[in-house]
Amino acid sequence: MTAFPFTHPHIRFTHSRFRLQRVVASSPSGAGRINFTETADPTWTIQFTSVPLRESELAEIAAWWSQFRGGLKSTLVTQNVTCRPFAHSNPAQAAPAQDAGVLDGVSGGNVLAVSGVSPSLVLQPGDLLGLERLTFRGLHRVIAVSGSGTSRSITVEPPPRSYVAQAGAVVRFEQPELNMRSPVDSWSVSEGARPVVSFSFVESRV
Structure with missing residues (x-):
């Protein structure tokens, strides 16, 4: 299976790179010291933004997006910069x-x-x-x-x-790949004759 975005090579996106998100909490422990604790596993995310699209391209990418059902299903994702x-x-x-x-x-x-x-x-x-x-x-x-x-x-x-x-x-x-899911409501489409689509993914085990 080819990882997104190379499943849609004719629909172009601006440069998108993996970003590592860490969840770290801090709390004072006395004598001026602060304890730092990682409260969840680090997670990779990525944001994709398309170039202005024709109506047929918008319909195609919207149909592709709909199959993930708001994050119920995953896909393989990679960067679209040289990796x-x-x-x-x-x-x-x-x-x-x-x-x-x-x-x-x-x-x-x-x-x-x-x-x-x-x-x-x-x-x-x-x-x-x-x-x-x-x-x-x-x-x-x-x-x-x-x-x-x-x-x-x-x-x-x-x-x-x-x-x-x-x-x-x-x-x-x-071109390393990740299993990723789409957060609920991450999809957006701009107004106008040549709309721009934006959406994100977050790392998933499967």
């Missing part, structure tokens, strides 16, 4: 990022042991990678990386969830 390691952003140098790796294990909660990658793969802080196991997806940003050849040790945020952090999971370096 591969920065060292391979040039299409002529993309080949090493197109080889997926294999997750051998996770240590310390967020350090991935990855094998089977291209020896020419170059990763750096800020790159995105995806984890895939069965129908589950995870998205993570590279914080640090070490190793060479076909094996790497990659520190990521947020820490992977248990349903994808298992040995044998696929590690995707190019």
Whole structure:
């Protein structure tokens, strides 16, 4: 299954990027100290805004949107900007990022042991990678990386969830995808002869 927005390549959208949302509460603990507590798992979101649309394009994207039934159903979503390691952003140098790796294990909660990658793969802080196991997806940003050849040790945020952090999971370096759902009432359409559509998605387990 091709992830949105590439399921609709003839309907163009402005640049849309994954954003990580954290829910952190703070409370005073005495002596001027403040405690910070993460009260929910970090969650990825993304917002899409179309270019001005023809009536036929508006009808097509509205029909596509209706199948999610206000968030009851999910879809695979990816960014519509170049999404591969920065060292391979040039299409002529993309080949090493197109080889997926294999997750051998996770240590310390967020350090991935990855094998089977291209020896020419170059990763750096800020790159995105995806984890895939069965129908589950995870998205993570590279914080640090070490190793060479076909094996790497990659520190990521947020820490992977248990349903994808298992040995044998696929590690995707190019165009990672997420299962996402549409929040209720996130859809909007501007007035005028060439309307603009805007909507958002939030990460979902399935």
